[in-house]
Amino acid sequence: MNYALICGAEIHVELATKSKMFCGCKNDPFHAEKPNIYTCPVCLGLPGALPVPNKKAIEDCILIGLALGCTIAKVSKFDRKHYFYPDLPKGYQISQYDQPFCVGGQVETSFGPVQITRVHLEEDTAKLHHETLSVGAESARAVSLIDFNRSSVPLVEIVTEPDIHSAEQAKEFLKKVRDIIRGLGVSDCDMEKGTMRLEANISLAPVGEDPGVPPSLPPYKVEVKNINSFRFFAHALEYEKVRQGEILDKGETPLQQTLGWREAEGKTVVQRTKEGSADYRYFPDPDIPPIVISRQWVADIAKRLPELQSTKIDSLISMGIVESAAKIIVNNQVMMDYLEHVKILNPKYIQSAAKDMVNKKIDYKKLTPTDYIKNIESKNSEKITDPAVLTPLITKILQSNPQETPLNFLIGQLMKATSGKADPQVASKLITDLIN
Amino acid sequence: MIEKSIIELHELIKSGLLKPETLIDEVYENIAKYNDKYNAYITIRDKKDVLADLAMASDKKTSLLYGIPYSMKDAYLTKDVRTTAASAILEDFIPPYSATVYKKLQSAGALLIGKANLDAWGHGASTENNDFGPTKNPWDDSRVAGGSSGGSAAAIASSMCKFSIGEDTGGSIRNPSAWTNTTGLKVTYGRVSRYGAIAYASSFDTIGPMGGSAQDLAIILETIAGVDPYDATSSPEPVPNYLQGQTLKVGNLTIGMPKEMYSHGLDPEIKSSIEEATVEFKKIGVKVVDVSLPIAEIALAAYYLIAPSESSSNLARYDGMRYGKGRELFTTENIRRIMIGTYALSSGYYDAYYRKAQKVRTLLIQKYEDAFKKCDVLLMPVNPGMPPKFGQLVNDPIQNMLADIYTTSINQVGVPSLALPAGFSKSGLPIGMQLVGQKFAESTILNLGHKYQSVTHWHTRKPKL
Numbered sequence: 001m002n003y004a005l006i007c008g009a010e011i012h013v014e015l016a017t018k019s020k021m022f023c024g025c026k027n028d029p030f031h032a033e034k035p036n037i038y039t040c041p042v043c044l045g046l047p048g049a050l051p052v053p054n055k056k057a058i059e060d061c062i063l064i065g066l067a068l069g070c071t072i073a074k075v076s077k078f079d080r081k082h083y084f085y086p087d088l089p090k091g092y093q094i095s096q097y098d099q100p101f102c103v104g105g106q107v108e109t110s111f112g113p114v115q116i117t118r119v120h121l122e123e124d125t126a127k128l129h130h131e132t133l134s135v136g137a138e139s140a141r142a143v144s145l146i147d148f149n150r151s152s153v154p155l156v157e158i159v160t161e162p163d164i165h166s167a168e169q170a171k172e173f174l175k176k177v178r179d180i181i182r183g184l185g186v187s188d189c190d191m192e193k194g195t196m197r198l199e200a201n202i203s204l205a206p207v208g209e210d211p212g213v214p215p216s217l218p219p220y221k222v223e224v225k226n227i228n229s230f231r232f233f234a235h236a237l238e239y240e241k242v243r244q245g246e247i248l249d250k251g252e253t254p255l256q257q258t259l260g261w262r263e264a265e266g267k268t269v270v271q272r273t274k275e276g277s278a279d280y281r282y283f284p285d286p287d288i289p290p291i292v293i294s295r296q297w298v299a300d301i302a303k304r305l306p307e308l309q310s311t312k313i314d315s316l317i318s319m320g321i322v323e324s325a326a327k328i329i330v331n332n333q334v335m336m337d338y339l340e341h342v343k344i345l346n347p348k349y350i351q352s353a354a355k356d357m358v359n360k361k362i363d364y365k366k367l368t369p370t371d372y373i374k375n376i377e378s379k380n381s382e383k384i385t386d387p388a389v390l391t392p393l394i395t396k397i398l399q400s401n402p403q404e405t406p407l408n409f410l411i412g413q414l415m416k417a418t419s420g421k422a423d424p425q426v427a428s429k430l431i432t433d434l435i436n
Numbered sequence: 437m438i439e440k441s442i443i444e445l446h447e448l449i450k451s452g453l454l455k456p457e458t459l460i461d462e463v464y465e466n467i468a469k470y471n472d473k474y475n476a477y478i479t480i481r482d483k484k485d486v487l488a489d490l491a492m493a494s495d496k497k498t499s500l501l502y503g504i505p506y507s508m509k510d511a512y513l514t515k516d517v518r519t520t521a522a523s524a525i526l527e528d529f530i531p532p533y534s535a536t537v538y539k540k541l542q543s544a545g546a547l548l549i550g551k552a553n554l555d556a557w558g559h560g561a562s563t564e565n566n567d568f569g570p571t572k573n574p575w576d577d578s579r580v581a582g583g584s585s586g587g588s589a590a591a592i593a594s595s596m597c598k599f600s601i602g603e604d605t606g607g608s609i610r611n612p613s614a615w616t617n618t619t620g621l622k623v624t625y626g627r628v629s630r631y632g633a634i635a636y637a638s639s640f641d642t643i644g645p646m647g648g649s650a651q652d653l654a655i656i657l658e659t660i661a662g663v664d665p666y667d668a669t670s671s672p673e674p675v676p677n678y679l680q681g682q683t684l685k686v687g688n689l690t691i692g693m694p695k696e697m698y699s700h701g702l703d704p705e706i707k708s709s710i711e712e713a714t715v716e717f718k719k720i721g722v723k724v725v726d727v728s729l730p731i732a733e734i735a736l737a738a739y740y741l742i743a744p745s746e747s748s749s750n751l752a753r754y755d756g757m758r759y760g761k762g763r764e765l766f767t768t769e770n771i772r773r774i775m776i777g778t779y780a781l782s783s784g785y786y787d788a789y790y791r792k793a794q795k796v797r798t799l800l801i802q803k804y805e806d807a808f809k810k811c812d813v814l815l816m817p818v819n820p821g822m823p824p825k826f827g828q829l830v831n832d833p834i835q836n837m838l839a840d841i842y843t844t845s846i847n848q849v850g851v852p853s854l855a856l857p858a859g860f861s862k863s864g865l866p867i868g869m870q871l872v873g874q875k876f877a878e879s880t881i882l883n884l885g886h887k888y889q890s891v892t893h894w895h896t897r898k899p900k901l
Contacts, residue, residue, distance in 0.1 A: 041533050041632075045753050047526070048513045048535060048632040052668045082781075084755050091752025281781035283790060286639035286746055288668050 001249060003204035004215045005241050007164040008117075009233075011177060013156045013187045014124060014195040015060050021123040021154040022051030022094065028149075029127070030193050035147035043152035045089030050287050053078065057154035058101065058291065060186040061121040062301050064156055065102025067180050068116045072298050076101045077290040078121075081280040086146055087125040095122035095157075097282040101293070107176055108310065110323065111169035115161035126151035156187075162201065162217065167234035174198065174230045176310060183306055191228050198227040202240045204248060220253050224268055226260040236261045239268060312336075319343075321354040328358050334365065341369040349373050383423035387430055393417050394431055407431060438462050438505075438595045439898065442652045445598070446500045456490055456503025456547070459598075463505045463549055466595045470901055474572045474581070476591035478510045479518045480550040489547055496545030500655050503545060507597040509585045510551035511558060512643075513632040514538050517548070521634045522566035523556040524765040525754050535632025536667070537601055537643050537660045544659045549597050553587025556767050557751060558603065558636035560584050561611050561839040564830040565769040573616060574899040575866055579823040582612030584636075588646050589616040594901055599647035599656055603633060605640045606739050607818070607843025610855035613646055614818035614868020617857045619885065619895060620646040621653045622843075624876050625850035626671035628657075629664030635750040637743035638669075640847040649895055650856060650885030654678035657878060673876050681879035682886040687721035689884065691871075692811030694729035697842060703821045709859035709867045710817060713888070717815075720887050727807045727814070731800055735845035738796035740837055741780050741789050742848070748777030772833065797848045804849045813881060814872040817842050818855050822865045846872055854881040857894035866894075 020027045023042035032038060041049035062072055079097035105116030126148045134140040158177065164170045178189045178196060189196040202222050205215030222240060227233045244254045259268035284290075316326035316339075329335040335357050342353045353372060356362045362372060384390060397413045410431050414422050437445070437459055448454035464483050471477050486505070496502045513519050513531035515538075520526045538548070556566040563571040563586025571586040573579040574593040581590040588600035589612035602609040604622040613620030621644040628643040635641055645656035658678050664670045693714070698707055714724045751774060756762040766774065780789035807814060820841055829836040846853045851872055858869040873881040889895050 046513075046531070046533070047519070047521070047529070047634045047753070048531075048630075050631050050667050050669075052666060080749055082749060082752060084752070086757050089753060089758065091755050092749055279783050281749070281778065281783070281786075283745065283749070283781050283786070286637075286669075287635075 001245075002207040003241070003245050003248065004207050005165050005237060006162045006203050006205055006215065006218065007170065007237060008162040008201045009158075009160045009164060009170070009174065010199040010201070011158040011174070012197040012199075013064070013158070013181055013189060015057050015154040015156060016187050016195075017054060017056045017060065017154055019054060020152045021054050021057055021121070022152050025152070027153050029147075029153060030195075032149045035129075035145070035149060037149065039148045039151070044148055045091075045151075051094055051285070053288055053291070054154060057121060059301050060154070060184075061101050061119060061156050062293070062298065063184055063186060063304055064158070064181060065105065065119040066298075066302055066305060067184055068102070068105035068107060068119060068158070068177070070102035070105035070116060070119055072102055072293060073099055075099065075290055075292055078285045078288045079282045080285050081122075081282055083278070083280060085125070086144065087128050087151075089126065089148070089151065093123060093125065094285055094288070096120035107173060107180075109169050109172045109176065111166060111172070112163070114163040114169075114173050117159045117161050119156060119158050122155050122157060124150050124153040124155045162203075164237075167237045170200075170237055171230045171234050174233060180310065184304070191230075194228070198233050200224045200227065200233060200236060202237060202244070203254070204241065204244045206248070220256050222254055222256070223258045224261055225258060225271065232261055232263050235263065235266065236268060239266065243268070316354070319347075320351045325354050325358040329354060338364050338369055342373065345369055345373055349376060352376065382421065384418055384421050385423045385426045387426070390414070390418075390422060390427060390430055391434070394427070394434055398431075398434060438466070438598055439648070441649060442500060442504060442598065442647075442655050445504060446502070449503050450497070457487065459503060460486055460490070460505055460547065463595070463597060467549070470574075470594045470596060473577065473901075474574055474590045474594055475569050476552055476571055476581075476587045476594065476596055477507065477550040478520055478522060478553050478568045478587065481517060481548060486547050486549060489542070493542075493545035493547075496543070499544045501541065501544040501546040501659060503547060504598050505547045505549045506541065507550050507552045507588060507591050507600045508538065508548060509554050509588050509600065509602050511554060511603050511634045511636075512538055512551075512601065513634070514548065514551065517551065519551065519634070520568070521557050522554045522568050523767070523770070524567040525761040525763075526759055527567070527761065529759055531632075533632065536629040536664050538632065540660050541601070546659075550591075552585070552591050552600055554608075555584040555586070555769070557634070557747065557770055558584045558605055558608060559747070559767070559769045559773050560829070561607065561836060562824070562829040563587060563612070564826065565767050567765070567767065570826060573823050574901060575616065575864070576823070579825055579865070580615070580829065582615035582819075582823060584608040584612075585620075585646065586612045589613055589618050589620070592616070592618045592646060592648065593899055595898070599645060599652055601656075601660070602644055602646045603636070604642050604644055604847065605636045606743060606847050607840045609644050609646055610818045610843055610853060610868070610870055611839065613855040614857075614870075615823040615866060617866035617868075617895065617897060617899070618646055619649055619653060619854070619856045619889075620644065621657060621878065621882070622846060622853045622855070623657065623661070623878060624671070624852045625847075626669050627673070627852070627876065627878065628660050629662070629667040629670045631664055631666040635746075637746040638750060639746060640739075640743060642847070649889050650854060650882050651679070651682060651889070653854070654682055654882045654886070657882070661878075671876070676879050678879055678882050682883045684883055685721075686884055686887050689813060689880070690723040690725055690811040691717055691813050691815045691884075692725055692727035692807055693815055694727050694807060696728065696730050696732060697816045701820050701841070702817055705861045706817050706819070706821070706867050710815065710869045713858045713869055713892075714815065716888060716891055717884075720891060722884070724815075725811055727810050729803055729807050729814070731803050731845050732841050734796050735800055735848060736837065736841050738793040738800070739840065739844035739848060740776070741793035742797065744773040744777035745780045745790050746777070748774045748781065769830075769833070769836075800845050800848050804845075804851065808874050812874070812877075813884060816870050816872060818868040818870050822861055822863075842870070846870075851875055852878045852881060854885045856885050856889065857897075859894055860897075
């Protein structure tokens with residue numbers, strides 16, 4: 001049976017603010033000289049400690065929301081999400097539940113748009129290190145250690161609708177989101193360090209007979225965590241498509257599970273099986289008053305929006321440059337400047353300049369835009385007018401087109417044979433003469 | 437000496453007639469005599485540490501609180517001084533940092549003597565629900581001192597400190613104040629920083645002073661109040677001069693008597709004592725009118741959903757992975773409130789319980805606003821009855837909750853309330869009343885309380901120990 005892949009992504013991005021989300025501790029877990037040096041009562045969750053939200057982190061979160069085309073809430077709040085885990089010192093994570101800062105955005109991909117459900121702000125957990133230690137004469141033993149340098153670092157979560165339908169689309173979408181956030185300068189989005197982390201919610205739906213009817217949302221969903229590259233994300237999608245397809249073919253429903261992706265083995269492994277959804281007992285954090293977001297504040301934050309990559313790509317496409325070329329050019333400031341120059345000199349050569357740079361037909365670092373245009377124009381002026389050259393070509397064309405054929409078609413064939421260099425007036429006269 | 441007012445003590449110290457060391461000696465002598473009997477303190481600081489603090493404070497002699505010995509409910513983090521919340525879970529917890537309120541009192545030159553007993557994590561109204569033994573009432577040691585700030589109230593009543601910092605979530609300052617003939621202030625939510633106060637129910641918790649008179653409390657409040665960058669819920673509202681506020685005339689004020697608060701269930705002796713107090717208020721020129729505040733039962737129901745909900749969340753950090761002690765050490769009352777709160781926040785029940793209780797809270801705010809249209813201050817009982825005998829409340833969870841019937845709505849509305857002595861029962865037990873003000877009107881109720889205490893002498897009576 002044929003199945004459509006249905007995937008929604010959850011993207012976590014650690015913000016590069018100076019201080020942590022709810023305290024004044026330094027936010028720099030990856031360059032810390034040793035564990036537990038950037039800590040205080042608040043991020044250690046000590047009795048009596050209270051969170052005070054970081055305004056810069058809120059602004060960065062709203063900025064990401066704006067860049068992803070979201071609507072910004074007028075009133076937002078923080079909620080407590082409860083679960084027990086050693087890396088969560090308060091027994092709850094401060095997150096956002098039903099009033100996130102940003103909702104309802106969209107990111108275009110060449111396979112169709114991916115809707116952004118929400119963008120919210122929360123605190124990161126501490127980091128567990130599972131190690132083998134021997135202290136003094138003691139024999140080595142396995143221990144779990146906690147590093148709180150990362151505890152309460154601001155974390156933005158971007159959640160999408162289940163609009164991703166292929167591994168290729170996933171890669172394109174994720175890269176685009178990463179590029180947008182990097183362009184804002186609010187996070188380095190480094191997958192290796194873990195400042196960008198991915199999760200996929202994957203299910204399959206049988207494809208109906210009418211291709212116009214989109215598949216309905218399946219009654220189950222498999223969550224895949226621990227994906228630390230775009231390529232692995234794509235691999236996980238491909239793997240799950242096969243695995244879930246086989247289960248569905250047997251007439252069964254895949255279990256509602258949380259899986260981990262193991263790239264080395266090229267497969268997902270079960271982390272935990274859920275019986276219904278987890279109950280986090282969300283409720284508004286009484287330690288943090290609701291946050292009123294004035295439109296003026298949003299406008300001030302929006303001033304930090306650079307012209308986005310996607311906007312630049314769209315603008316190149318509108319100038320007639322093919323999308324694949326536009327994507328290469330947009331990442332190369334020299335090419336961008338070159339095109340800008342060409343546009344000023346003579347906009348009709350933009351397409352060819354783009355094509356020639358991307359295909360490496362010209363050395364754009366040496367050839368000036370002025371010389372480039374001069375070269376094209378002089379090449380164009382070198383028309384073939386010599387009947388001795390053209391007549392044998394025309395004869396050949398007429399032989400392969402014995403039936404009556406429109407003149408323009410024959411001229412077109414000649415142009416093709418001469419790479420457009422035949423002088424149309426001379427050619428027209430020669431063809432007419434030869435037919436007659 | 438310790439029975440004198442803070443201003444009197446300050447004048448004596450300033451003039452050299454009283455050495456702060458003498459005051460400290462007196463307090464430690466009282467502790468030696470009475471603490472075993474009343475169990476007001478969980479932790480008593482070494483006297484030499486207190487004297488070292490006094491030496492450190494030599495530059496603070498102009499402060500009214502310089503050299504004044506005080507205690508704190510053991511719910512405040514005090515750096516290097518054990519802090520337990522009266523729970524075995526924190527039996528060995530030595531805080532690495534100090535609560536804002538403790539720092540403020542340190543910089544005013546006040547001297548912390550010890551950490552006072554309470555119901556573990558603030559869960560209770562009798563200081564029986566804990567792991568360090570019950571606090572006994574200095575007026576009758578077969579009775580409870582009230583709670584949850586019972587240790588603070590008993591320490592003041594038995595002269596084991598001059599004042600104390602209590603914590604009021606649903607009556608925890610006012611209830612023991614009323615049952616021990618002391619004066620206690622529940623402040624407006626946000627008036628005093630909560631940073632470093634072990635949370636019971638974060639949206640109700642308030643930090644307030646307890647002591648011998650409204651005048652003493654004015655001095656303490658001025659020291660501890662104000663916005664704190666470490667507490668997002670603390671208010672930027674300016675802190676007035678409360679002591680100066682007590683020199684203002686009260687003739688323009690109107691006291692409202694909510695009739696519902698004096699109906700069935702209230703001990704007739706408490707009712708008549710408060711009625712007598714209104715006579716005194718009228719004598720000093722205050723107008724007294726009847727108002728309506730039909731809320732007691734719904735307020736109690738909402739309180740006992742919201743407070744346990746928040747508490748179940750606040751206590752999640754004592755997960756057995758930290759602080760060296762496990763969750764099995766929560767008391768029966770703790771477990772009851774954690775379970776109620778966990779249930780109320782669970783998906784599928786949230787709307788029916790937590791959200792509905794929040795709607796009641798909005799309703800309460802409206803009802804109080806309506807009442808305050810007719811008066812400046814409300815006069816109400818604090819407790820429905822006299823301090824119970826031991827075991828009466830701890831063995832009857834519903835009675836334990838009903839003890840809070842006149843107090844919890846005030847925390848939900850967030851307004852301030854001053855509990856002060858209003859007389860004694862025929863059997864010689866103290867009776868309290870509360871003056872409830874509008875938000876940030878501490879100045880008004882402290883002034884009214886001070887005027888009342890200037891013409892009455894209930895608050896100067898001390899128990900025979």
